Amino acid sequence: GAGVSQSPSNKVTEKGKDVELRCDPISGHTALYWYRQSLGQGLEFLIYFQGNSAPDKSGLPSDRFSAERTGGSVSTLTIQRTQQEDSAVYLCASSLLRGGGKTQYFGPGTRLLVL
Amino acid sequence: TQLLEQSPQFLSIQEGENLTVYCNSSSVFSSLQWYRQEPGEGPVLLVTVVTGGEVKKLKRLTFQFGDARKDSSLHITAAQPGDTGLYLCAGAPIQGAQKLVFGQGTRLTINP
Numbered sequence: 001g002a003g004v005s006q007s008p009s010n011k012v013t014e015k016g017k018d019v020e021l022r023c024d025p026i027s028g029h030t031a032l033y034w035y036r037q038s039l040g041q042g043l044e045f046l047i048y049f050q051g052n053s054a055p056d057k058s059g060l061p062s063d064r065f066s067a068e069r070t071g072g073s074v075s076t077l078t079i080q081r082t083q084q085e086d087s088a089v090y091l092c093a094s095s096l097l098r099g100g101g102k103t104q105y106f107g108p109g110t111r112l113l114v115l
Numbered sequence: 116t117q118l119l120e121q122s123p124q125f126l127s128i129q130e131g132e133n134l135t136v137y138c139n140s141s142s143v144f145s146s147l148q149w150y151r152q153e154p155g156e157g158p159v160l161l162v163t164v165v166t167g168g169e170v171k172k173l174k175r176l177t178f179q180f181g182d183a184r185k186d187s188s189l190h191i192t193a194a195q196p197g198d199t200g201l202y203l204c205a206g207a208p209i210q211g212a213q214k215l216v217f218g219q220g221t222r223l224t225i226n227p
Contacts, residue, residue, distance in 0.1 A: 004157070031213065042121075042203055042217035043158070050213065059214070091157050104215070106157025 002026065004107035006092050012113045013082055021077040021110045025094030032075050033093045033104060034067055043091060049075065082114045118142075119206055121218035129226050130196060136189040136221045138204035145207045147180055147187045148215070152201040194225045 005024040013019050025032050030051045035043040045059040049069045060066070064082075069075040079086055089111050093104040120139045128134055138147070146165045150158035162171050164180035164187060171178045175198075177190040191198055201222050205215040 033213075035217075042119075042219040043205075043215075044217075045214050048213050056214065093157070103160050103163070106159070108156050 004092055004094055004105050006090075006107040006110050008110060009108065010111045010113075012115065014115055015084060016081055018078065018080045019082055019112065021079075021090050021112070023075045023077070023092030023094075023107060025073065025075070025092070026096075026105055027073075029094035029096050029105075030072070031095045031102075031104075032069055033095075034075070034077050035091045035093065036061075037089045037091055037109070039088075046077070046090075079112075082112075084114050087112055087114045119204055119216055119218040121202075121204055121221050123221060124219065125222050125224075127224040127226065128194060131193050134191050134194055134223070136202055136204075136223070137186070138188070138206075138218050139186045140206065140216075141185065142206075143184050143209060144216075145184075145209050147184070147207070148205045149178055149187070149189055150203040150205060152203060152220075158201075158203055191223075194223075196225045196227050199223060199225050 004026055007022045011019055032049045034046040036046055037043050047060055047067045048056040064080045067077045089109040091106055091109045093106045095102045095104045122137050146163055148163045149161045151161055152158040162178045164178055167182045167184045169180045175192045179188050187204055201220045203220045204218040207215055
């Protein structure tokens with residue numbers, strides 16, 4: 001497919017479990033972003049990858065959250081010891097060029113529910 | 116911390132009416148974007164405004180960037196049920212422009 005894909009589309013887990021969320025960006029896009037969206041709300045920036053540069057992790061809410069991007073393509077967001085407040089939609093976006101003024105293409109998101 | 120305040124948060128109007136959504140901040144942005152998001156999908160970019168005072172039109176949608184680049188508005192003329200969705204504004208800060216700052220969104224419902 002030509003767009004950003006994310007998996008799983010839905011994830012239900014128990015409090016205290018670890019989860020991994022996957023993002024496949026658009027081929028050739030050098031920038032990749034993770035956001036969190038609470039029910040019907042705006043997006044909260046989590047982390048940003050650009051090429052081979054060190055990622056900007058300034059939006060990660062706690063050290064339970066981490067992300068990596070292998071080979072400059074696929075990215076995985078990991079949440080350890082999940083808490084109920086982690087329940088949200090996790091959105092991934094990619095863009096061809098760096099900079100917030102450049103178009104970010106979003107995936108459909110992963111809906112995470114922590115029981 | 117830069118914030119974008121969107122208003123109203125919820126709006127339900129009848130088909131054919133006009134509406135305006137506002138996005139305000141005390142901070143200056145290098146550019147501002149408007150997205151529309153439908154249930155179960157990610158946001159889709161509608162427009163980017165870059166220059167203070169800039170006005171862009173997309174069919175029945177008119178977007179304006181404030182002269183000071185601190186605020187923006189989205190005006191919809193003769194709203195249609197297909198306009199229903201969550202509208203999000205997002206600003207690119209002067210510093211660290213790769214981290215968009217999003218408003219909390221306006222949930223718009225157009226009733227037939």
